Amino acid sequence: MVDQLRERVAAMERKPARQAVSTLPGLADLVPLHAGSTYGVDSASLALALAAGASQAGEWVGFAGCPDFGVEAAAELGVELSRTVLVPDPGEHWLEVTAALVDVLRVVVLRPPATVDARAAGILDSRLRTRSAVLVVWGDWPRVEARVSVEESRWTGPLAGSGRLHERHARVVVRRGARPPQRAELTWPGLRVEAPVLAGLREASG
Numbered sequence: 001m002v003d004q005l006r007e008r009v010a011a012m013e014r015k016p017a018r019q020a021v022s023t024l025p026g027l028a029d030l031v032p033l034h035a036g037s038t039y040g041v042d043s044a045s046l047a048l049a050l051a052a053g054a055s056q057a058g059e060w061v062g063f064a065g066c067p068d069f070g071v072e073a074a075a076e077l078g079v080e081l082s083r084t085v086l087v088p089d090p091g092e093h094w095l096e097v098t099a100a101l102v103d104v105l106r107v108v109v110l111r112p113p114a115t116v117d118a119r120a121a122g123i124l125d126s127r128l129r130t131r132s133a134v135l136v137v138w139g140d141w142p143r144v145e146a147r148v149s150v151e152e153s154r155w156t157g158p159l160a161g162s163g164r165l166h167e168r169h170a171r172v173v174v175r176r177g178a179r180p181p182q183r184a185e186l187t188w189p190g191l192r193v194e195a196p197v198l199a200g201l202r203e204a205s206g
Contacts, residue, residue: 021106021134022057024049024078030148030184031174033107035132037145038125044070045168045188046148047109047138052077054134055084059106064090064098066111066138077188095120102133111138118142146176151183 021033027049031039041047048070051061056078062085063069069086085105090097094113101108102124121142128135137144153170168188175181 021054023053026186031146033134036129038135040137040141040144040147042149047136048074048077050136051107051109052079054107055079061107062101062105063109065113099127102127102131107134109136146174148174
């Protein structure tokens, strides 16, 4: 594994920032990922979804500050667990741990343990550009390329009694600075788009 990660370091140093990073088909048009950028999400399911495309494409991904990491949910979305690094509780050294992960992994998901200031964010921003990696933050972050949130969510499954829930349907909204928000209906675990992306839905109807 160490040799593989060393090879990853050498490969990432040769890749330019802003290079497209593989994204699941259901998210590719809604929130395409680019190396050197940070993306914010508000749920574990979205964090997994943004990391899954790169993992399926053969990249290494990592999760820091996620003690309740859902192995089964990750596998259902296509995350290759053999190429996944998990640091459940980086503690007070979360910034150093995340920077180290960014050095060797293509996509890193971080759930910060505390409020993050611009200085800490800037350190990782610089590292992301140097290593051509992507950071997905589950929580608040000073500067992000895009922020992805779940507005509405429902599950389908047994109508009564016990049984396993089959699919999750959610309306997802993507916000990028001052641009009108984009919305789409998505379905998990296969993560397909049920409806086309809608721009400024609420603003237009208001």
